[in-house]
Amino acid sequence: MKPLILVTNDDGITSKGIRTLVETMQTIGDVVVVAPNSPQSGMGHAITIGEPLRLYETHIFDQVTEYECSGTPADCVKLAKNYVLQDRKPDLVVSGINHGSNSSISVLYSGTMSAAIEAAIEGIPAIGFSLNDFREDADFSHATELIRQITETALQNGIPTGVALNVNIPAKSDVPLRGVKICRQAKAKWQEKFDYRVDPHGRGYLWMAGDFVNFDTEKEDTDVWALENNYISVVPCQYDLTDYGTLNTLATWDL
Amino acid sequence: MKPLILVTNDDGITSKGIRTLVETMQTIGDVVVVAPNSPQSGMGHAITIGEPLRLYETHIFDQVTEYECSGTPADCVKLAKNYVLQDRKPDLVVSGINHGSNSSISVLYSGTMSAAIEAAIEGIPAIGFSLNDFREDADFSHATELIRQITETALQNGIPTGVALNVNIPAKSDVPLRGVKICRQAKAKWQEKFDYRVDPHGRGYLWMAGDFVNFDTEKEDTDVWALENNYISVVPCQYDLTDYGTLNTLATWDL
Numbered sequence: 001m002k003p004l005i006l007v008t009n010d011d012g013i014t015s016k017g018i019r020t021l022v023e024t025m026q027t028i029g030d031v032v033v034v035a036p037n038s039p040q041s042g043m044g045h046a047i048t049i050g051e052p053l054r055l056y057e058t059h060i061f062d063q064v065t066e067y068e069c070s071g072t073p074a075d076c077v078k079l080a081k082n083y084v085l086q087d088r089k090p091d092l093v094v095s096g097i098n099h100g101s102n103s104s105i106s107v108l109y110s111g112t113m114s115a116a117i118e119a120a121i122e123g124i125p126a127i128g129f130s131l132n133d134f135r136e137d138a139d140f141s142h143a144t145e146l147i148r149q150i151t152e153t154a155l156q157n158g159i160p161t162g163v164a165l166n167v168n169i170p171a172k173s174d175v176p177l178r179g180v181k182i183c184r185q186a187k188a189k190w191q192e193k194f195d196y197r198v199d200p201h202g203r204g205y206l207w208m209a210g211d212f213v214n215f216d217t218e219k220e221d222t223d224v225w226a227l228e229n230n231y232i233s234v235v236p237c238q239y240d241l242t243d244y245g246t247l248n249t250l251a252t253w254d255l
Numbered sequence: 256m257k258p259l260i261l262v263t264n265d266d267g268i269t270s271k272g273i274r275t276l277v278e279t280m281q282t283i284g285d286v287v288v289v290a291p292n293s294p295q296s297g298m299g300h301a302i303t304i305g306e307p308l309r310l311y312e313t314h315i316f317d318q319v320t321e322y323e324c325s326g327t328p329a330d331c332v333k334l335a336k337n338y339v340l341q342d343r344k345p346d347l348v349v350s351g352i353n354h355g356s357n358s359s360i361s362v363l364y365s366g367t368m369s370a371a372i373e374a375a376i377e378g379i380p381a382i383g384f385s386l387n388d389f390r391e392d393a394d395f396s397h398a399t400e401l402i403r404q405i406t407e408t409a410l411q412n413g414i415p416t417g418v419a420l421n422v423n424i425p426a427k428s429d430v431p432l433r434g435v436k437i438c439r440q441a442k443a444k445w446q447e448k449f450d451y452r453v454d455p456h457g458r459g460y461l462w463m464a465g466d467f468v469n470f471d472t473e474k475e476d477t478d479v480w481a482l483e484n485n486y487i488s489v490v491p492c493q494y495d496l497t498d499y500g501t502l503n504t505l506a507t508w509d510l
Binding site: 039041043044045046047049050052053054074075076078079081082083093101102105107108109114117121122133149150154157160161163165166179180182184185187189192193194197203204206207209221225234235236237238239240241242243244246247249250251252254255 | 294296297298299300301303304305307308309310327329333334336337338347351360363364369376377388404406408409412415417418419421432434435436437439440442444446447448449452458459460461462463489490491492493494495496497498499501502504506507508510
């Protein structure tokens, strides 16, 4: 029996990246799509609790059960598991292919990875795929066969329970990809700058823009190093934020 | 010199919880507020990248420099550090007091804690405070002195770099609080149910509701246990999602 694969993303159901992922997953299993009806980049692990959700069937793809949702990527996974599919638990959740990389700290801001992590919380094996090219018409052609291989390998080996894989793929270039590297999340941050402008009504507004600052430049075991050196990076992610190393320190505080 | 304390939250700048926190922090240091202009519960680590931000000075509090922002809690911290304050780095960021607990897995969905974690990413000591009472008129009176003590102790001892404290406080009851416990994040999830309704225009919509499912019921070292037993829970949180225990497993895969 073919595996049941739930596909979602954060760029929205009409993006090129999810179309590529749906077509790739159709070579592996039965595909169900529940994806946002609008771009949700940067939504992190947001969920919709103050207002209701809309969920409508769509007919964008060939031979796929598919729905667009007004909510966030994490909402899509919750809706898919508990409302659309109910007693049919997916064998795998894949999210993406994101237009833009989600390496390092970006995993926290990423709707793509939050959907995958939401699946991991639900005990479903999950992979988020991102391409290091944020253009709307990004070229995914060099990535599809590798995505298929990584997905097949993950299904065969079994992703450990509670883990979601964060897979980042270099942008297409003249140089062939050098392979796949298992990595840790690079220590880094975004250094924001704000661009103040005045709207036609005389009121100020601000655009947030940022530069990526890598604190891990000399280490070769990070996802950022892998991408910069034309490898696909795979980071296993989990969702227990406890800093276990600090528990003993805090225990000495007089609280 | 008094410490500079940045206050934010996710319930919005007009909520009772942030007013309580501002007043408590004014007994400790100089306070600057940058907080959302609307409720942002469940926004997780979302940031605003597809549209501009509005930031306006407000005059809600006494003797405080204060701004309301159209963005998310994480946006507020980025704006405060890089635009409002610029060369004056806060000594501490506090977020809350949230109306509702953010124990266990809720830390991922919490705007309150994402603001604190954003500060940790920026290298600023940070604490998120949440009360286990989601009512708009929740009673914070039993919590303020303890919040003051925890904050003073954290400032004296120094929160390790890259760590944000997730502090959850039991709701007010007839029983006095039993003290503070250093905890780990309980293993749990939300089990969602969706309530389908039809709007006056004949179109369907869904409300998401959930039951909390605790997989850690027999353990006494978790934040959920602490809250259930009338302790304040303190979980040190970090933001490297890498599952280090799985790196070696994945290295055996034929990728």
